[in-house]
Amino acid sequence: MDEKIKIDKSKEYIENEISAQEFEDRFNSSVTMEKLIRDLLVELGENPKRQGLLRTPQRVAKAYKFLTKGYSDNIDELVNDAIFNESYNEIVIVKDIEFYSLCEHHLLPFYGKCHVGYIPNKKIIGLSKIPRIVEMFARRLQVQERLTTQIGEILEKVLQPQGVAVVTEARHLCMMMRGVEKQNSTASASCMTGVFKSNDKTRSEFLRLINSRLT
Numbered sequence: 001m002d003e004k005i006k007i008d009k010s011k012e013y014i015e016n017e018i019s020a021q022e023f024e025d026r027f028n029s030s031v032t033m034e035k036l037i038r039d040l041l042v043e044l045g046e047n048p049k050r051q052g053l054l055r056t057p058q059r060v061a062k063a064y065k066f067l068t069k070g071y072s073d074n075i076d077e078l079v080n081d082a083i084f085n086e087s088y089n090e091i092v093i094v095k096d097i098e099f100y101s102l103c104e105h106h107l108l109p110f111y112g113k114c115h116v117g118y119i120p121n122k123k124i125i126g127l128s129k130i131p132r133i134v135e136m137f138a139r140r141l142q143v144q145e146r147l148t149t150q151i152g153e154i155l156e157k158v159l160q161p162q163g164v165a166v167v168t169e170a171r172h173l174c175m176m177m178r179g180v181e182k183q184n185s186t187a188s189a190s191c192m193t194g195v196f197k198s199n200d201k202t203r204s205e206f207l208r209l210i211n212s213r214l215t
């Protein structure tokens with residue numbers, strides 16, 4: 001067992017080019033998580049030693065780390081130097097941003113689309129950064145309402161725009177696979193600030209644009 005861990009350790013260390021300390025931390029947390037998953041399998045009545053489950057604890061630990069990687073994202077690093085001075089003052093929209101998140105109540109996925117709009121106030125953000133911001137908050141344990149609000153708040157903070165509008169539409173596996181078992185229902189949440197909140201016409205314009213199709 002010890003021998004095997006040593007081999008895996010050095011391999012991961014070299015492959016990822018991370019610092020020794022960071023490696024040590026990650027390694028310890030992987031071991032803890034793998035043990036928890038193994039215990040969970042036993043609690044579920046499974047035999048963690050059968051062939052199909054042998055490497056499951058490692059796979060699950062790796063998957064959960066990926067699905068929650070948003071915790072280690074930093075907004076300053078993410079936005080970096082993609083904020084530009086610009087006098088454009090019409091609505092900017094990025095719609096149909098796919099996201100996958102985990103509901104914090106059941107650790108089951110919820111997934112869907114996010115539509116983001118803002119009206120600049122002398123500052124614009126590189127468009128590709130908006131999906132990255134959505135990703136940063138989706139890859140955490142979430143509730144859809146908070147995910148939506150956090151995306152709006154961070155854009156408000158980095159751009160100080162005339163207003164921000166965020167709408168998310170999602171399907172929740174915790175509703176679809178268990179509980180009410182409503183397979184086709186979608187939940188929506190929205191966050192409006194500034195002119196999108198105070199001006200009905202601006203808000204309607206945003207909602208019209210996210211519902212329109214190009215063709």
Ligand SMILES: [Zn+2]
Nearest residue numbers: 103105106174
């Ligand atoms: Zn849930």
